Amino acid sequence: MFCTIHLSKSDPTPLYIQLANALAHLIKTGDLPNHTKLPTIRTLSKKLSINRDTVVNAYKLLENQGLVTAYVGSGTYVSSPQTSTPSTPAQTISCSSLSFNKNYFPPSLITKLTQEMINAEGWNVFSDPLYRGHTTLKQNICEFLKSVGVNSSSSQLRYTKDFLNFLVDLLKTHPNSTICVEAYHDLSYSSFLRSLGFKVIELPLTQDGIDLDYLGQLLQTEHISFVWVSTYVQNPTGISYNLETKKNLLELARKHQFYIIEDGTLSDFAYTENILLPLYTLDDARQVIYIYHFSKLYLPSVQYSFIALPHGLCKKLNEPTTCSFNERFLQYYLDSSIFSSIRQDIVETHYHHFNTILPILQELAPYIELYSEQGSLFFWIKPRLVSTCIMEKFLLQSHILLAPGELFTMKSKCLYTRLSLAHLNDSTLPLVIEGLKGLATLSS
Known part of the structure; x- marks a missing residue:
C-alpha cells in the first residue's frame, strides 16, 4: 500500500x-x-x-x-x-507553503514562449554550438540580479538545476569544516549537510539578524568555513538584517576567513527596504556567495537557482557551457514581458495581503505574539494564552493549515508557527482573516 x-x-x-x-x-x-x-x-x-x-x-x-x-x-x-x-x-487553505498560486503560471505561458523560440530560432533552440545561448542567458541573469541589488559579472555567475549538487561541489573546497545556520531556517538544507557528515550549528536570531556575539565566541573554538544567512525576509521569522549587523558580519568573515552563503531569494518582498544592499554588494564579492532560488518563486517545476560567486571561488567551481532547451526557455522567459508582468503582479498582490493581515495580527496582540512585524510573505507567531498545538488545531477547524515551528529548527520543540500568505487569493484571504480573529476566543 x-x-x-x-x-x-x-x-x-x-x-x-x-x-x-x-x-x-x-x-x-x-x-x-x-x-x-x-x-x-x-x-x-x-x-x-x-x-x-x-x-x-x-x-x-x-x-x-x-x-x-x-x-x-x-x-x-x-x-x-x-x-x-x-x-x-471543505477545501484546506494552505498557509504552510511558500509556493504561489499555480494560476500565475498557466500552461499557455509555456506554449506562447516555446512558439516564440521556435519561430525565432527553428531547430537551433535544441543546440548551442557557439555558446551564444549560454552567454545570453548569463547576461539575462546578471540583469535580473541587478534588480535585487546584486552586481555580478558573467564570469562570477553560475546557474544550476540541481542546487544540492552545486552545494556539494562548494563544500568540497573546504572539507571537514563547520557550517553555521540561523536558528530558524529551512531544515532541508541543514539535514542534507548533516547527512554528508558536516557539523551544523544553529545561531540565535535577534530582530536585527544573527547574534554576532554568539558567533564571535564560536569562532574562538570552532573551525567555521561557512555561515549561511538570509538577510532579507528571513524564512520563517520575516526579519531583515539591519545595515550595522551586515557590516559587522562581513568584518568577522574577513577577520576569520570564512565564507558567507547569502540567500536573497525573498528580497523582492522586503517591503520596508527602499534600497537593497545585500552582503554580496557590500563586500565587493570577496567573502560572500549569493544565492537566488529563482524557480521557487517565478518558474515552478524547473528548479533553477542563480549563484553569484566571490572572486576567489570562480576558478574552483566549474560551470556548464552548453545551453539546453530548458536553459533557452529560461533565457526567453527572463527577457519577456510575461515574466515582468507575473513578477509585478505577485509582488503587488502579496504587498496587499501583507498590509491587510498585519493590522489584524496587531489587534490580536493580547492573544498572540509576533516575532517580527516585517513579515511580508509570512509571519512567525505564537499564542500567549494557550499552547501552539491548540492554536494550530483551532485554525485547522477553520481549514487553515499552518507550518509548525518544529519544521524550522533542529530543537525538539518550538513555540512558534509560520503563517504563510503566499498561496492566498481574493477568495481565501477573508476566510483566513475570519479564522485569525477567532483566536481572540481562545483562553487557557
Whole structure:
C-alpha cells in the first residue's frame, strides 16, 4: 500500500506535505482503518527513499490534523473514525507553503514562449554550438540580479538545476569544516549537510539578524568555513538584517576567513527596504556567495537557482557551457514581458495581503505574539494564552493549515508557527482573516 505513494521533487509543494496528503487520503478512504499502526519513521523513509525528517514532519502534520496519534515507545496509529464513502471535505487553505498560486503560471505561458523560440530560432533552440545561448542567458541573469541589488559579472555567475549538487561541489573546497545556520531556517538544507557528515550549528536570531556575539565566541573554538544567512525576509521569522549587523558580519568573515552563503531569494518582498544592499554588494564579492532560488518563486517545476560567486571561488567551481532547451526557455522567459508582468503582479498582490493581515495580527496582540512585524510573505507567531498545538488545531477547524515551528529548527520543540500568505487569493484571504480573529476566543 505505501509503495503506491508517489512524491515529486519537481512539485513546489514540500515533500513532507505531499507525504502527509497521501497518507491522509489513505486514511479518509478507509485504506488505513482506525487503529492501524503506521510504519516506523526509519521503515517509511527507506521504503520511499526520503529523508527521515520528511517522515517526522509528515507524521507531526497528521497528528496536528487529528488523523493520527503518536504513543511514546509504541508508534503512530490512525486515530480518526473512517468511512468508505466520506463526505467531501471543505477545501484546506494552505498557509504552510511558500509556493504561489499555480494560476500565475498557466500552461499557455509555456506554449506562447516555446512558439516564440521556435519561430525565432527553428531547430537551433535544441543546440548551442557557439555558446551564444549560454552567454545570453548569463547576461539575462546578471540583469535580473541587478534588480535585487546584486552586481555580478558573467564570469562570477553560475546557474544550476540541481542546487544540492552545486552545494556539494562548494563544500568540497573546504572539507571537514563547520557550517553555521540561523536558528530558524529551512531544515532541508541543514539535514542534507548533516547527512554528508558536516557539523551544523544553529545561531540565535535577534530582530536585527544573527547574534554576532554568539558567533564571535564560536569562532574562538570552532573551525567555521561557512555561515549561511538570509538577510532579507528571513524564512520563517520575516526579519531583515539591519545595515550595522551586515557590516559587522562581513568584518568577522574577513577577520576569520570564512565564507558567507547569502540567500536573497525573498528580497523582492522586503517591503520596508527602499534600497537593497545585500552582503554580496557590500563586500565587493570577496567573502560572500549569493544565492537566488529563482524557480521557487517565478518558474515552478524547473528548479533553477542563480549563484553569484566571490572572486576567489570562480576558478574552483566549474560551470556548464552548453545551453539546453530548458536553459533557452529560461533565457526567453527572463527577457519577456510575461515574466515582468507575473513578477509585478505577485509582488503587488502579496504587498496587499501583507498590509491587510498585519493590522489584524496587531489587534490580536493580547492573544498572540509576533516575532517580527516585517513579515511580508509570512509571519512567525505564537499564542500567549494557550499552547501552539491548540492554536494550530483551532485554525485547522477553520481549514487553515499552518507550518509548525518544529519544521524550522533542529530543537525538539518550538513555540512558534509560520503563517504563510503566499498561496492566498481574493477568495481565501477573508476566510483566513475570519479564522485569525477567532483566536481572540481562545483562553487557557
